[in-house]
Every structure is written in structure tokens, then in C-alpha cells.
Amino acid sequence: MKKTENKTRRTAAQESDYVTNRVLTVFAGGILLLIFATYLKNGLSYASSFTTALGVAQGSIWTGLVLALAGLVLTGRQLAKGTYKSTTLFNGNGLLMLGLLLSLCGYLMVDFGPQQALRALYVIIPVWAILYLIYSVYPREFFTIATAMTLQAAFLWLVAKSAVSNSFSSTTGVFLALGLVVCAALEGLYLATRSNQGRLKWGKVSITVFNHDTKHALVATVAVVGAVLLLAAFFLGGSVGYYAMYAVAAVLFLMAVYYTARMM
Numbered sequence: 001m002k003k004t005e006n007k008t009r010r011t012a013a014q015e016s017d018y019v020t021n022r023v024l025t026v027f028a029g030g031i032l033l034l035i036f037a038t039y040l041k042n043g044l045s046y047a048s049s050f051t052t053a054l055g056v057a058q059g060s061i062w063t064g065l066v067l068a069l070a071g072l073v074l075t076g077r078q079l080a081k082g083t084y085k086s087t088t089l090f091n092g093n094g095l096l097m098l099g100l101l102l103s104l105c106g107y108l109m110v111d112f113g114p115q116q117a118l119r120a121l122y123v124i125i126p127v128w129a130i131l132y133l134i135y136s137v138y139p140r141e142f143f144t145i146a147t148a149m150t151l152q153a154a155f156l157w158l159v160a161k162s163a164v165s166n167s168f169s170s171t172t173g174v175f176l177a178l179g180l181v182v183c184a185a186l187e188g189l190y191l192a193t194r195s196n197q198g199r200l201k202w203g204k205v206s207i208t209v210f211n212h213d214t215k216h217a218l219v220a221t222v223a224v225v226g227a228v229l230l231l232a233a234f235f236l237g238g239s240v241g242y243y244a245m246y247a248v249a250a251v252l253f254l255m256a257v258y259y260t261a262r263m264m
Contacts, residue, residue, distance in 0.1 A: 022136050029098065030129040036060075037105050037121045041114035057106040064103025071095030079206070097132055101125060134256075140198070141214040142259045145222055146252060148186040152226040153248040155179030159233045160241025176234045183227040190219040 040060075043053025075092030104124070108117035127150060135143045158175040189209050193200055198210035210219070229248065233241030 023133060026129050026133050026136075030125050033101055033105060033125050034121065036102075037109070037118055037125075040105070040109045041118040044109060044114040054110070057109045060106035061103050061110070064099045064101070064106065067099030068096050068103065069099070071097075071099055093135075094132075097128070101128060138259050138263070139211050140208045141211045141218075142255065144186070144189065144209050145219070146255070148182055148222060149226070149248055149252045151182045152179060152230070153245045153252075155182065156229060156233050156241045156245040156248065159230065160237075160239070160245070163234075163237050163241070172234065176230055179230040180227055183223040183230070186226075187220060187223040190214070190216060 040053055040057050043049040044057070071092040071094070073092075075096065078092060101124075105117075105121060108120060112120070131143070131147055131150065134146050138146075155175050155178055159172055159179065162172040162175055189200075193209050194216070196206075197212035198208055198214055200207045200209055226248070229244040233244055
């Protein structure tokens with residue numbers, strides 16, 4: 001009896017240490033990326049440092065792509081062999097995420113201007129870090145739903161912003177279509193994985209997208225409500241898109257509280 005209790009306590013302590021280390025690692029990485037983005041912004045803003053900063057930015061694009069490819073290959077091989085462990089602090093997924101963010105950072109700085117790029121990265125990097133933590137720690141159904149809702153909120157903002165912009169008004173319909181694709185993809189993923197207990201399978205590779213007991217009503221509600229909000233933002237215009245975005249963010253926060261309490 002005592003051996004079982006000790007083993008349970010040891011497992012709980014290991015899980016707690018893993019969560020703590022993952023949180024510290026991800027947010028430390030996010031802070032370092034923001035510092036790097038700030039350096040690029042400052043370097044590209046002055047003629048004396050422009051050439052050096054441009055070279056660093058272009059180098060970060062290719063370095064990030066190499067890291068992302070290495071992470072993708074490593075994760076794919078581990079999944080194929082059945083040796084992948086999501087609870088490992090440093091794994092292929094972490095390398096993939098780091099590479100994509102590093103490459104995105106350089107790309108935005110070079111192609112969209114340092115000021116606009118830094119503003120975007122101040123949002124993208126923290127959101128990406130939070131989603132990665134959700135992927136690592138929370139039930140997989142919450143990660144999938146949270147990712148879909150984050151994309152819905154982003155497209156709601158883009159629809160609202162582009163509708164009143166002289167430069168991007170022609171892209172409003174494109175943003176609406178992409179947002180509706182996200183909603184349809186969420187529902188499609190559930191239907192495609194329902195018979196495999198929430199898993200997508202390609203040969204030997206199996207990826208968990210939902211929990212085996214995920215309710216269809218939850219997924220369908222997120223997809224349908226998201227689609228309705230996007231259509232309302234497109235046809236009603238004004239501030240509807242912004243209010244809808246805040247509503248999605250608020251619901252997502254409440255869901256995070258619910259899943260956190262359920263895990264305790």
C-alpha cells in the first residue's frame with residue numbers, strides 16, 4: 001500500500017516539475033525572441049546598423065527554416081517508431097515551434113517593416129507560447145479548440161480592420177472565407193477522428209487531435225458560433241468584429257479556467 005502511495009506521489013511530483021519547467025522554458029524562449037525582434041527593429045530603423053540588421057534578419061529566416069525542418073523530421077521519425085514522448089522537455093515539436101517563430105520574425109521584419117512587424121510579434125509570440133503550453137500540458141481537445149478559437153479571433157479582427165481600410169478592403173472577403181474554413185476544419189477534424197477515438201492516422205503515424213470522450217456538441221458549438229460571428233462581422237461591419245473578437249477571447253479564458261480546475 002505504501003509503495004503504491006509513494007509511486008503516486010513520485011509521479012505527481014514529476015508531472016508538477018515537468019509543467020513548471022515547461023512554463024519557464026517556453027516563456028523564457030518567448031522573451032528572448034521578443035528581445036531579438038526588438039534588436040532587429042532598432043537595427044533596421046537606423047542607416048548605420050541597417051546592413052548588419054538586414055543580414056541578421058535574412059539569416060534568421062533560413063536558420064529558422066532549417067530548425068523547423070529538423071524538428072519536423074525528428075518528430076516524424078519518433079511518431080513512426082512509436083518513441084515520441086510529449087512530456088519530454090526538449091523534443092522535435094519544440095524545435096519546430098522555435099524554428100517557425102524565428103523564421104517568421106525575420107520574414108516580417110524584412111517584408112513588412114520593423115515597426116509593424118514588432119507590433120505583430122508582440123501579439124504573435126505570446127499567443128504562440130500560450131498555445132504551445134496548452135498543447136504540452138492540457139487535454140488535447142482543449143488545444144485543438146483553443147487553436148481554432150484563436151484563429152477565429154484573429155480573422156474577426158482582420159475582417160473588422162480590413163473593412164474600414166482603404167488599402168485592404170478588397171481582402172475582407174478573403175479573411176471571411178479563411179475564417180469559415182477554420183470553422184469547417186474544426187468540425188471536419190472531429191468527424192474524421194470520431195471513429196479512431198480522436199486520433200488522425202496515416203499508416204503507423206497517429207496524432208491525437210481530441211480526447212476519446214470529447215463531446216460533439218462542444219466542437220459543433222465552437223464551429224457554428226464562430227461562423228455566425230464571422231458572418232455578422234462581415235455583413236454588419238462597424239465594431240461588431242471587434243466585440244465578437246473580445247467575446248471569443250473571454251470564452252476562451254473561461255474555458256482555460258474550467259480545464260485548469262478539472263486537471264487539479
